[in-house]
Amino acid sequence: MPSKRLKVAIVGGGIGGLSAANAMFRRGIDVTVWEQVDPLGETGTGLSLFPNGLRQLERMKLGDALAGVGAKIGEGSGYYRMDGTFVSRVVTTVSTGWNGIYGMHRADLLRVLAGGLPSTAIRWGHRCIGFEQSAFFAHLKFATGRTDTADVVIAADGIQSSLQKYVVEPSTPEYSGSRAYRGLIPREKVPEWPKEAHQIWMGDGKHFMVYPVRSGRLLNYVGFVPTRSETIESWSATGNRDELTASFEGWDARVVGFLEKVETCFWWGLYDRRPLPSWAKGRLALLGDAAHAMLPHLGQGANQAIEDGVALAVFLEGRDSAEASDVLGRYEAFRRERTDVVQAEARKQGLRLDSRSGSLQQRDQEIARSVEFRKWLYDYDVEKAATAYLTKCGKLARA
């Protein structure tokens, strides 16, 4: 065992950064998260935690806290055509029958993740503005004047990552041509809405979805609409409610009726990146959207970020500073086999949901047949897979 605990600094206290910190903290790694935002507010709307992500967070003993704020997704979940014709049920279980899906308010998820760490492990309100590294350490600079030195730096600073340029030539995110109007409404405004349902309506170039969050007290909706002009990518940009409702005029009465209850919304430009040539250089590695920004059509961006963090923790446990570069290279090789597939499939799923992937009959069949792919996504246990990978590589061929 190394004589000194490995010191890791994570830039970005979003879902990926905080999950990674929890996984590392539980493995005895000395970890600090540097987040530009001051302590957590109510920013953001909903996202889905799927079994591949939830399984890992439960193992970090965060299961009870998540159950307290999540909304189970299950019965009544389905895909429909824009006129309300039923297409297929949504897969809500893994192969063993476990139903590990929660609709989450992003702020609730971040609070649970932050609550799993000692308060001293998160430094709020520090925007990272500089990085350098040598053969022996990595060094960070923050806008507040603070600095930090660590054995390993993880860039979990999102799709607009400012640290990515220290790993690869900067590449701009690609605009998908679509904008997501998203928001939350209290369930009591639509009391008839089925309690656990994640419902998706698919139309011509557009789609609309609703699922519950915050113990079912709020309903999260997203309307995906094509636009010519690029839209900023942000958790808090205010959208135009009338444009949203006009976009879904004439759709299934359930969609139109739901949108009548919407008063305000946010919008979000949909961007992704093609797989980067590299995620790691020396003592610095990318994680989450900084490494593999993907379109949200499989609901996997945050779940893949959680998997990244667990893999890194497994790989870094018990390592010393001199091994950092080797370990981070293996992390990249291990993770991208999966994330390259998920990134590409998210694009394809977007085309299906927008009815732009062949005939409607063919699309409906593809959606109905996606059970196998969902099992591949949801059954996966990254902790086990990473441990098996290490064993296969002879514990990174350690001397």
Ligand SMILES: Cc1cc2nc3c(=O)[nH]c(=O)nc-3n(C[C@H](O)[C@H](O)[C@H](O)COP(=O)(O)OP(=O)(O)OC[C@H]3O[C@@H](n4cnc5c(N)ncnc54)[C@H](O)[C@@H]3O)c2cc1C
């Ligand atoms: C419409 C939509 C729906 C989605 N639905 C789902 C879903 O259902 N399920 C799912 O898994 N994913 C979903 N996603 C994707 C998911 O939100 C992202 O993939 C996920 O948030 C990525 O996590 P991250 O930690 O990599 O980045 P982020 O969550 O973006 O976090 C990055 C953090 O870094 C901080 N930061 C940035 N720069 C700096 C700096 N210089 N210094 C310090 N801190 C910095 C930011 O403040 C932020 O807190 C959805 C996305 C969209 C757009």
